[in-house]
Amino acid sequence: MVRSRASTEAQRGDVPQLLFDLVGGSLFPVSATVRLDRVRAAVAEFAVTGRRSSCLSWQPARLV
Template sequence: MSLILEFWYYAGSNRADEPVLVKPEAALDRVLADVLEQGPQPHPTQVASPELPTFGILNFPDRMFKLDLDPESAIGALHYTGPDEYDEPGRFWSWASVSNEEFADTPVLYIDKQNRTLFPPKSAISLDTITMALEEFRQTGTRPTCIEWQSTGGIA
């Protein structure tokens, strides 16, 4: 399996109202480089796949990432929302990345900038680690296992 990924972010005249599609592996690196090049985003970048299930009358993705990425340091964090494979069907959960990496100066990273929701401590990971996790998601359609996660709460 190799899923198409949709990246929703601000770039030039695109005000995150049209996704940037990622198909081949090289395109993932290119899109992440473009997110960095665009500078600080007004809202975290959202990443989902149009090939995975949706829910509700608005057909929201049933699993997706929020990605906040600091353009100066190329350090970021991932927030994943989706079904919990270890819980009853129909229950959704959310997790933030956990870092095993040491950074001299970790930037402030947000799950949601509008209501100022910060990522939990120890969520910052390198661009290489973010790329690895998103590539695993593209191959499996499930929460990546190549990084550790910390719970940020359940969604009924």
């Protein structure tokens, strides 16, 4: 089984739980979290290319 960095960080408690639905209390999956340094790199890449960043692992949206 291959574990993502996000799931490993979540097990250590490094990833906060983020609410998806305030009324129902659903949470975003841990795999949807992105470190701030990766966000900065993605924004910088988008500013140059105008396209979705290739430095992030994108996943399909799913309704929780």
